[in-house]
Amino acid sequence: MNGVPLKASLLAVVMVWAAPSWAQVAPQTACQNSSAPRTSIYYVNGVTTTLDEARLNGGKLELEFLARLPAMPAPLQSACYLFFLNYNPTSGAVKDFTEAGQQRLGVNPSDMWRKLETFASLGPTMAALLQGPMTQANQIDQAAVQRHAAAYRAQMTPPLCRRVVVVPHSQGNLYANAAYDAAVGPSPSPTPAAGALKIVGVATPDTMVKGNGRYRTSNGDLLIGAINLILPSTLDANTNWGPNPILTSFTPLYSGGHSFMGYLSFDDSRNQILSDIQSSLSEIAAVAVCP
Secondary structure, three states: OOHHHHHHHHHHHHHHHOOOOOOOOOOOHHHHOOOOOEEEEEEEOOOOOOHHHHHHHHHHHHHHHHHHHHHOOHHHHOOEEEEEEEOOOOOOOOOOHHHHHHHHHOOOHHHHHHHHHOHHHOHHHHHHHHOOOOOOHHHOOHHHHHHHHHHHHHHHOOOOOOEEEEEEEOOHHHHHHHHHHHHHOOOOOOOOOOOOEEEEEEOOOOOOOHHHOEEEOEOOOHHHHHHHHHOOOOOOOOEOOOOOHHHHOOOOOOHHHOOHHHHOOOOOHHHHHHHHHHHHHHHHHOOOOOO
């Protein structure tokens, strides 16, 4: 009988803890200066994200970044930041992981996340899902990869001459890595400046981040943790959603510790992701994009 009040009180604590840092966001004064350098920041969605959800996630990234911008070094504040979404499809060869898992296992979403916590109970059924489009670059939508690469390349070359930071979530990391080589390659002409594109991955199921990029995966991310059991070469967890995973598991943002909203709502992950973006921006700021 005491369980409901306890859960409610825990939820209240978590919602205060996860309160957005962007309650008041100042406009970018640098964007009013036509001569200020422009940098494009792309959000790339994961496999379980609809277009509307991807837009919400991209908006969350923009708001959190702009809330942090006034505390960044002056050279970074002098640039104008433009935000874009590079959407990847959740149909065709790319299956929605959670829907497929629920259908094949005959469980509801909550049950599936609980089963991921005890991965051995899933057996070969979930192994087949985890080794499919979630982790294999040859099963992602190649037309989307080329579209992403073309978008990045267009930003870095005349007439735009912008630097680019890509922030992919979940399976979006496969898209970002796959698009990287095409985006920075020697053809077609003109060739983008070396180092003008950086990746900051979130909840990555991949084994690398192209271009010496950065990443953050939570040690409470059940989906990536399950993938790591099957594919040990998956990048190791290196952040968290706070000191008490029991608290975060009560929030609507939970989704097995995998949601992008959760990563940008809880510290340490939020702070570390924004710090990684800041470090990446400092690196590309030194690049002459159109010498």
